[in-house]
Amino acid sequence: MNPTVTKPTLILGGTGKTGRRLAERLTARGLPVQIGSRSGTPPFDWENSTSWEPALDGVGAVYISYYPDLAVPGAADTVGAFSRLAVECGVRRLVLLSGRGETEAQRAEEMLKGSGAEWTILRCAWFSQNFSEGFLVDSLREGEVALPVGNVGEPFVDADDIADAAATVLTRQGHTGQLYELTGPRLLSFADAVAEIGRAAGRDIPFKQISHAEFTAAIAEHELPAQFAWLLNELFTEVLDGRNESLTDGVQRVLGRAPKDFSAYATETAATGIWRN
Numbered sequence: 001m002n003p004t005v006t007k008p009t010l011i012l013g014g015t016g017k018t019g020r021r022l023a024e025r026l027t028a029r030g031l032p033v034q035i036g037s038r039s040g041t042p043p044f045d046w047e048n049s050t051s052w053e054p055a056l057d058g059v060g061a062v063y064i065s066y067y068p069d070l071a072v073p074g075a076a077d078t079v080g081a082f083s084r085l086a087v088e089c090g091v092r093r094l095v096l097l098s099g100r101g102e103t104e105a106q107r108a109e110e111m112l113k114g115s116g117a118e119w120t121i122l123r124c125a126w127f128s129q130n131f132s133e134g135f136l137v138d139s140l141r142e143g144e145v146a147l148p149v150g151n152v153g154e155p156f157v158d159a160d161d162i163a164d165a166a167a168t169v170l171t172r173q174g175h176t177g178q179l180y181e182l183t184g185p186r187l188l189s190f191a192d193a194v195a196e197i198g199r200a201a202g203r204d205i206p207f208k209q210i211s212h213a214e215f216t217a218a219i220a221e222h223e224l225p226a227q228f229a230w231l232l233n234e235l236f237t238e239v240l241d242g243r244n245e246s247l248t249d250g251v252q253r254v255l256g257r258a259p260k261d262f263s264a265y266a267t268e269t270a271a272t273g274i275w276r277n
């Protein structure tokens, strides 16, 4: 057992896709956790650096899930400033949730490495849960998904696997200074993924490839912020150009088992009724 986990682990994004699951896992093992988000106690806000130090008081390790996304320009400098402050405050162990093939995310990883912390990086593929807990859930419910992406394979990774990996690297020895690339076991295009979800949910949900301009207009129609359209266009352009069309053995290396397949995710999630209209 890693000695730093006798003090609370601060879980940034602790109510989000991976943070919530990590908090459940550590709590189930009787380990103390502190949720780091705007609704945490004390509150933690990436946009208000005066909230960082109170949140770091007395913690032994931090799981860093940045919001909204490490692809946003400036994210690396913010993660760097936070990591250095954490070390100054006496936190030794930092685990960063990162993304594959993103310039700014890879810069954030370098910032983490330079902070003086005992670091581990979980560099992840797109999460399966973007379809059920993220921006795609509404269009799936409405019955049509239209995205500016073609026939590019993405190895969607399950947030449960990421949380299992995070819990392992935080509580077991031997993961300091390691970078793990976490992917699922299979490449799927977005059209493939939507078709699997449709089959699991017992609905015909068509997928349509649209232009970036059409996508931006659709986002504005839903009254979502322009920054959100920029981010998604950036991700669809930068990350989904084929650079990430490969599988890795990261889940196997950390957990000693295969990653969860997208079809298992789709079947389990469909049973919750989330994709019913």
Ligand SMILES: NC(=O)c1ccc[n+]([C@@H]2O[C@H](COP(=O)([O-])OP(=O)(O)OC[C@H]3O[C@@H](n4cnc5c(N)ncnc54)[C@H](OP(=O)(O)O)[C@@H]3O)[C@@H](O)[C@H]2O)c1
Pocket (backbone or CB within 6 Å): 012, 013, 014, 015, 016, 017, 018, 019, 036, 037, 038, 039, 040, 044, 045, 046, 047, 065, 066, 067, 068, 069, 070, 071, 097, 098, 099, 100, 124, 125, 126, 127, 130, 134
């Ligand atoms: N989604 C993916 O496919 C994917 C893939 C690879 C890497 N990543 C990386 O994973 C990270 C998290 O992405 P996600 O999609 O999984 O998001 P998420 O964790 O589901 O985001 C929601 C969380 O962020 C918190 N939050 C929102 N605004 C905040 C703020 N201003 N300050 C502090 N906390 C705030 C929310 O709590 P409150 O509302 O209480 O503040 C909640 O805990 C990103 O850095 C991204 O680059 C994501």
